[in-house]
Amino acid sequence: QKEVEQDPGPLSVPEGAIVSLNCTYSNSAFQYFMWYRQYSRKGPELLMYTYSSGNKEDGRFTAQVDKSSKYISLFIRDSQPSDSATYLCAMSGTIETSGSRLTFGEGTQLTVNP
């Protein structure tokens, strides 16, 4: 079983739709949770960074972490064609347990159609 599971998609939605991206994980030591956006042939770009459980909102993006269920989500409101990319979830434990190493999901390929 992989430590982090993410549906690879592809996911195709119309412009303006609400997009929900999810990851589940098995390692209870994970404390830091991140979402990255990666355009084709580019390095990943950090979108959201959260510590422990809760919600975090930044513009059209909302990240949710439910540590009791080992489940994290990224919501994109009013999706735009420019949001078309691969979205990677990533997580890590503390410096002591993982040395800041990230464990990535497989990435979900999203296409927002105009």
Next chain:
Amino acid sequence: GAVVSQHPSRVICKSGTSVKIECRSLDFQATTMFWYRQFPKKSLMLMATSNEGSKATYEQGVEKDKFLINHASLTLSTLTVTSAHPEDSSFYICSARGTFTGELFFGEGSRLTVL
């Protein structure tokens, strides 16, 4: 936000030659940098962890002598692919962690093609 610069963004070389890729943190000091390899439509595979002033820690299955990593300063880490072969063709990405933050930022990636 923090910026990590990677160079070159694209390199083509002949089989048997060596290629060096640089990763620089531009506005923060990075005690730890990470090198990843990514195959098409796949997630990032961690190759090694680079610590400033000490030897890199390689992941299982990654050849230390083939992928030489040097982290000589708080702002620069280099990955040298020695005696490159076509199977080494891939997208190599570095990331850097700031001294006082838990966030990791990625470079733009370097696409290596070995002919």
